[in-house]
Amino acid sequence: MKLETIAIHAGTQITDSYRPAVQPITLATTFEHHEDSVIYSRAANPNRIALENVLAKLEHGQAAAAFSSGNAAGMSVFQALPPSSHLVAPDDMYHGLRHLLTTVFKGILEVDFVDMTQSENVAKAINTKTALIWVETPSNPLLKISDIRAICTIAQEKQIPVVCDNTFATPVFQNPLLLGASIVMHSTTKYLGGHSDILGGALITKEENELWDKIKLVQTTGGAVPSPFDCYMLSRSIKTLPYRMKGHAEHAGIIATFLQNHPQVEKVYYPGLLDHPGHTIAATQMTGFGGMLSFLVKGGANEADTVISKLQYFTNATSLGGVESLIERRAASEGPDSKTPQNLIRVSVGLEHLDDLLEDLDQALKQ
Structure with missing residues (x-):
């Protein structure tokens, strides 16, 4: 099978x-x-x-x-x-x-x-x-x-x-x-x-x-x-996992590229990006790059929290992998012993319409 x-x-x-x-x-x-x-x-x-x-x-x-x-x-x-x-x-x-x-x-x-x-x-x-x-x-x-x-x-x-x-x-x-x-x-x-x-x-x-x-x-x-x-x-x-994952990965790849080109974003972490340091290895052992990505907002924790607060279709919540898009400032969730940068935002890209997600991110990132 x-x-x-x-x-x-x-x-x-x-x-x-x-x-x-x-x-x-x-x-x-x-x-x-x-x-x-x-x-x-x-x-x-x-x-x-x-x-x-x-x-x-x-x-x-x-x-x-x-x-x-x-x-x-x-x-x-x-x-x-x-x-x-x-x-x-x-x-x-x-x-x-x-x-x-x-x-x-x-x-x-x-x-x-x-x-x-x-x-x-x-x-x-x-x-x-x-x-x-x-x-x-x-x-x-x-x-x-x-x-x-x-x-x-x-x-x-x-x-x-x-x-x-x-x-x-x-x-x-x-x-x-x-x-x-x-x-x-x-x-x-x-x-x-x-x-x-x-x-x-x-x-x-x-x-x-x-x-x-x-x-x-x-x-x-x-x-x-x-x-x-x-x-x-x-x-x-x-039963629906294979088809859901295709949608998650497609959306994540496009959003990662959008964020990489955004002036308010310092860095994007997504193995599907050609300049990701692990891209070559990922391409040899993965058939797709998944629906998870992280990015650094220019600034610090306050700037990252502000971006998250302005979003409409991304729920500020811990966990990942659902059909709905989730987003969080990861260091805030991990607690005082976190090693994660304070301005890092982790995104679980969902299956909403891609245009809605892109427009939402764009308006939230505007100063």
Whole structure:
């Protein structure tokens, strides 16, 4: 099956004798003992089984594990590592996961944050205790591009697993497992959910090995799993993912070019721009450049806040990946420990009419 067909059919597993075209929601928490593997909904549920099936197939993986949030998915990986393990992580990454590493896992795991746009930095950071390399590309919020193949080659020589956060790219535009990664992570809250109404996370593995068994143990024993309704909603949303992503990427590319040529914009971060430092690598590992971009307004935090306050069709809100356009001054959302420039505005480009979005940005940027 091709991508669009997988998205529509792989998340539907009919268990109802009436044979509906859409898989119904199974709300039961417990099931009669028989040959079927479903016993208790914390361990498995028909809707979660269907969701994990479509996720695994979209990312060309062997198996998937769905979680109640993206942070829960990431945390399960960290929990599966031996105490005192060392991680190499990107210097620009989703603030929630970085905060998790620097607070909850402080004293439990050792972490070096490095600029992964230069793969040699990863090699230099590896030591005898390194148990995992965490990659995020494109990164949040600076849209940095890491060479997944090069980093995985370095990791394979040391037999270190690589986990890649693929939230910004989605399986529509990038498949890290095909580039050498061991596990792919998604915040399914974002593009996979696509409508800003579902919280979730997921991991997809290339092979079911010892690390994966530990992650699955954390998932089923810890119990941070999505509800049957959330699984149903995600499976439904994924059906339109390939077509939604084409629209997001088309709009983002045009808006990035518009902003790059605007006199009130200092810099634009979007890997689809030819002068983006990671463009060449992105073009080799991505089939599209996604719907996320960031830009620096001339001035500081006040100027950025003023621009945002004048917008009509961009909602000033955290998160991303919905059909509606979202915008925020990212440093304000990340808090006092943010490394993000105070005048950086992050944009999740939606599916409104492109002319409306361009006109709205133009009027907001006028002094």
